[in-house]
Amino acid sequence: MTTHLTPLFAPEGVVVIGASRQSGKLGAAMARSLAPFPGARALVNARRPEPDEGVYASVAEAAAHTDGRLDLAVLCVPAAGCAQALAEAAAAGCRAALVCAGGFGEAGPEGEEHAEELRRVARETGVRLLGPNTSGFFAPHLGLTASFVPAAGQLPAGDIAVVAASGGVNHALSFDLVAAGNGISLGVGIGAGLDVDAADVLEHLAEDGRTTAVALHLETVPDGPRLVAAVRRVAAVKPVVALVVGRSDVGDFARSHTGALATSWRTTRAALRQAGAVVVDDERELVDALTALSRVQLRPDPDPGLGIVTAQAGPGLLLADRAGTDGIRMPELAATTQGALSELLPPLTYQRNPVDTGRPGETFARVLATTAADPAVDLLAVYALTEPDSVDLASAAQDAGLGADSPAVVVVGGLPEDVAEQRARLHKAGIPALTGPASAANAVRALVTHARQRALRGDGPAPEQAVAPVPPGPLDEDAAKTFLAGLGIRTPDRVACDSRADAHYALRLLGGPVAVKVLDAAILHKTEVGGVHLGVRTPEELDAALDAIGPGRRCLVEAMAPAGGDLVLGVRRDPVFGPVVLAGLGGTAAEALADVAIRLAPLSAADAASMPDDLAARALLDGWRGGPVLDRAEFGRVVASLAAALAASPDTAEIEINPLRLTADGLIALDAVIVHTAPPAEENDHA
Amino acid sequence: MTTHLTPLFAPEGVVVIGASRQSGKLGAAMARSLAPFPGARALVNARRPEPDEGVYASVAEAAAHTDGRLDLAVLCVPAAGCAQALAEAAAAGCRAALVCAGGFGEAGPEGEEHAEELRRVARETGVRLLGPNTSGFFAPHLGLTASFVPAAGQLPAGDIAVVAASGGVNHALSFDLVAAGNGISLGVGIGAGLDVDAADVLEHLAEDGRTTAVALHLETVPDGPRLVAAVRRVAAVKPVVALVVGRSDVGDFARSHTGALATSWRTTRAALRQAGAVVVDDERELVDALTALSRVQLRPDPDPGLGIVTAQAGPGLLLADRAGTDGIRMPELAATTQGALSELLPPLTYQRNPVDTGRPGETFARVLATTAADPAVDLLAVYALTEPDSVDLASAAQDAGLGADSPAVVVVGGLPEDVAEQRARLHKAGIPALTGPASAANAVRALVTHARQRALRGDGPAPEQAVAPVPPGPLDEDAAKTFLAGLGIRTPDRVACDSRADAHYALRLLGGPVAVKVLDAAILHKTEVGGVHLGVRTPEELDAALDAIGPGRRCLVEAMAPAGGDLVLGVRRDPVFGPVVLAGLGGTAAEALADVAIRLAPLSAADAASMPDDLAARALLDGWRGGPVLDRAEFGRVVASLAAALAASPDTAEIEINPLRLTADGLIALDAVIVHTAPPAEENDHA
Secondary structure, X not given: OOOOOHHHHOOOEEEEEOOOOOOOOHHHHHHHHHOOOOOEEEEEOOOOOEHHHOEEOOHHHHHHHOOOOEEEEEEOOOHHHHXXXXXXXXXXXXXXXXXXXXXXXXXHHHHHHHHHHHHHHHHHHXXXXXXXXXXXXXXHHHOEEEEOOHHHHHOOEEEEEEEEOOHHHHHHHHHHHHHOOOOEEEEEEOOOOOOOOHHHHHHHHHHOOOOOEEEEEEOOOOOHHHHHHHHHHHHXXXXXXXXXXXXXXXXXXXXXXXXXXXXXXXXXXXXXHHOOOEEEOOHHXXXXXXXXXXXXXXXXXXXXXXXXXXXXXXXXXXXXXXXXXXXXXXXXXXXXXXXXXXXXXXXXXXXOOOEEOOOOOOOHHHHHHHHHOOOOOOEEEEEEEOEOOOEOHHHHHHHOOOEOOEOEEEEEEOOHHHHXXXXXXXXXOOOOEEOOHHHHHXXXXXXXXXXXXXXXXOXXXXXXXXXXXXXXXXXXXXXXXXXXXXXXXXXXXXXXXXXXXXXXXXXXXXXXXXXXXXXXXXXXXXXXXOOEEEEEOOHHHHHHXXXXXXXXXXXXXXXXXXXXXXXXXEEEEEOOOEEEEEEEXXXXXXXXXXXXXXXXXXXXXXXXXXXHHHOOOHHHHEOHHHOOEXXXXXXXXXXXXXXXXXXXXXXXXXXXXXXXXXEOOEEEEOOEEEEEOOOXXXXXXXX | OOOOOHXXXXXXXXXXXXXXXXXXXXXXXXXXXXXXXXXXEEEEOOOXXXXXXXXXXXXXXXXXXXXXXXXXXXXXXXXXXXXXXXXXXXXXXXXXXXXXXXXXXXXXXXXXXXXXXXXXXXXXXXXXXXXXXXXXXXXXXXXXXXXXXXHHHHOOEEEEEEEEOOHHHHHHHHHHHHHOOXXXXXXXXXXXXXXXXXXXXXXXXXXXXXXXXXXXXXXXXXXXXXXXXXXXXXXXXXXXXXXXXXXXXXXXXXXXXXXXXXXXXXXXXXXXXXOOOEEEOOHHHHHHHHHHHOOOOOOOOOOOEEEEEEOOHHHXXXXXXXXXXXXXXXXXXXXXXXXHHHHHOOOOOOOOOOEEOOOOOOOHHHHHHHHHOOOOOOEEEEEEEOEOOOEOHHHHHHHOXXXXXXXXEEEEEOOHHHHHHHHHHHHHOOOOEEOOHHHHHHHHHHHHHHXXXXXXXXXXXXXXXXXXXXXXXXXXXXXXXXXXXXXXXXXXXXXXXXXXXXXXXXXXXXXXXXXXXXXXXXXXXOHXXXXXXXXXXXXXXXXXXXXXXXXXXXXXXXXXXXXXXXXXXXXXXXXXXXXXXXXXXXXXXXXXXXXXXXXXXXXXXXXXXXXXXXXXXXHHHEOHHHOOEOOHHHHHHHHHHHHHHHHOOXXXXXXXXXXXXXXXXXXXXXXXXXXXXXXXXXXXXXX
């Protein structure tokens, strides 16, 4: 395959511009790292050329001596000289370049000028530029180490690619992946991302046959929709596991590092998840997830079942406990499976799932195969300490047929050298080997998440919902609710009243109790100005409420909704990702905990229906204390309609339903606010 | 040192009873594992004795041939024969025994009989018995491997002890600790715990000079107060890091494994924390915590400051993000420190904390020393990829004086062999080496938690609070509140009313609005029977409320409290740990999330004052939306008094204040329920 990044990541030839002889210098380190590259190779040192040793005075001269095969230029010159060097490299035929140094965007006005020049040369010449401010990249298959970290050259080739915002993290993740028994297909640190960014590299990886799974590390997102499209493209063909920085407020340091504002952590994670990435919490979880996903995957399934076979009950219990906490289903094994197991195992062990083998013996492989074959088991997790005189775990796992066709993760406990030996054999057989219960639980969670997300994506993209746009506003509560009702969202019976007489008529019409609320699009927080009166039953109470609201004000008289749990649902425009939906539970505790589910809009009703299950306090929606159960399908339809409405209404900044009440009869919007971006009334006047 | 477990864990001689020649058998495995033991050693095989090879027909004969030095008997006989074998061993002079086999408590009535016999023999002979249902223990310093897992014999000696509920977990944790560059002083799997339990081993370890830190793994707690006392005793002299199983519902499998009911996960963790243990979430965190705590500790400090020095900004950002999420304080460095750093580092790097060195050079050691010396830095975390040509991290850390006197954790990134080399040198110098940002963040959290907990314990035990016991009787709300008021807890002004006239008098006395509630100790859920009427202002409204409550019923007329956040506070008796305090926030979301802080009672006001900070939604207590801020000291006094009251009242099962309202003027108990264990009125009659 060839992509527009092939000259960068798979060049025919490489030239180091600014190759130094001083061993501490960047140019010298780069020249050393690139020395083993088997393709064309040249160094440029304007001050000390030695053409006999492949050190030339200029890139043009270097190109002439290498039949023009130098398509990648590695620039080891100061920031001020980079643009000029890039122009010369482009003129000499280079089509890609790497700039490692700092001193650009993060370094004040002068640095920004250098960055601007460099960006201009790249744009004008069409050279694809990685960096600046990165330690580079490596492609072990090609013997290509364009990094100044010496050990990078010893990373074994394999099938996991790393795309990291930071050069240091690219190296750290690659070393971690290798320590866990994996190899690397390509490792890239984006750095400042003046030209090539994470989305570009992801698009390249979608085409890269060597890569079976991708690690993605993000600090900032310059272009949300482009990143989402790129992740979606890769995730459609191979797993993407993503780690996003910025859960806590590390803004200051992060800005110093990247020269850019941090994106909202929650929204970025939600967007990546929706695009098909498996999102993890730290780099260990990332390594565990990739160790598993690069070797085995489950079929798309909304709720895969986990079987556990353990040779030692205690560690198996740790694993089962973690899997249970993560919401992984561990089905009881079928009677036939239990029957077959009872013939293979001593009578006293637990055999329903987890399957506790006791000290494993010669039947171990058959126990694994039997459990994996249970119809309710979609994934098998195996734990055993290495005990060479009782069982050879790697052989047993292979004998049981575990691997791509029978997805499993295997934990081998024991001394590091024993574990490494078993792991190498398991990996060779395509069976992921993990390092302990927590590590296996991470792998299980990643495999299950991947299967669940693909089941969801199976519903396809959001259907084009033909909805009327939000009318020009400002819209008061009555108008907002009328619009919602047009979307098929239930609202209470109500009468908008211009006078006291109207209000009394409304009370008679609706019967008591009613809610009486001030009706004025300019008032966003009605309660705070005494504009909301609930449980009004009698004409006297109504008069009192109207007096409190103030003479001459319009009001809304509305049937009271039955009691129930409250949700908050909103659609708005995220500055990075565009339209998003947010759903949470009502009440201050949910708010204080930021217990909120986020999706990019538009989205399908099926995708939206899964939002409540993201909420930590979701138990409140599932018949809490005998209360109603949220109909996920109804919720999904409400969300999808709201999201479609925002998409259809370019002048609308935000639509919020708060509260959206969960009643025994379904969802009902008790209050609604629609905010416009511009004063559309005025625009309308001009139309 | 000698403890009553010395014959078990440091015997002069060992005898294997039931030593087999069949290599797959337990007795053969044990004989092999114990072969390298340098003390006295004998095997007993009644069917095939070979005295010339040290295999005797009976334990008495074995003892006679070894000058009676066999103080530990390892029993490898079936469950049915264990009691008899133990009796013989005791008669031959053994003072300790290990039984690995299963077939006891977990194996139905017959097994329980075997267990009972075994327990009886142990009690009668005074032999200390480890097991059954464990893979044993190991003491690498002594060359003693009483485990049938072959690799256990190769665990290096060191200073971390493992006390695990499960033999498998003992081995797994020990292997994990060793893989992280540590050694083991003693590793014990408790198993069924017929005699020796975790508390016994902990008490032994408190005296064991070789052990500098302890790993504790718990599945069940047979005796809460004894465990707490043992943990307290060890934690006073060396760090204890505890992992508790049972976060999810793994009851069925757990019971099959241990033959016992799982203890409440939350309460067990709270009890361990209060006793001084650092409680972790999984075995990786346990290893990270012990790798750090066995080498360095911070001074007791309620809020230690973390300094970070990183050679690569990206991984440093991952570490800072995690530390920030964990609530670790990262102070900005002093101006003098920043000044000193600016002379050591290039101008463009971030130097306020984290300190980003850029590619490290010869000044790296001085950067470390300078940052560590900052007055606000109590702990330094260092990240660097191995780059042999730029810096030798282990040497730099030593040159900077990091270690016991200048606590630090160091992450070395790189190829496994490079990392292992650096780690070995760091560990030799007493500096904990971790494997990545997540691992370092775990270590930092453990060190900080340990320092915080010791600062809290510095306040000493709960002072004996002289409080009046709860009066007998079922107590109605008025009586319960009067009792609380006697403890110094604020309650609303109120009048208990026997008649309608009383109630009208109370309304006049208190002024409106008042709360009117049915007053009857037999009604626990007043709201549900229509017994609560809030905001009553007029005589008419009062009459309506009294009508609804029902004619002839007593009622409580009470001043309404100002609005504010609500807490729930209760003291009750836990079946395992005895009196406990539970505090949470009001509202269903907090309840659905089980967001609750737990402490054992009695406790000091200072310890209780830290409870609100355990709550995930604690932001609600700290001036949420301009609301009041909870006075932690006042809260601590309320909790301590309530806990003392329960301790002083043996007949009281539970006292609950719900809600305990947080107002601008402090805390006020709006409702209270006191539940007695027995019908004390009747008891009283007999008194």
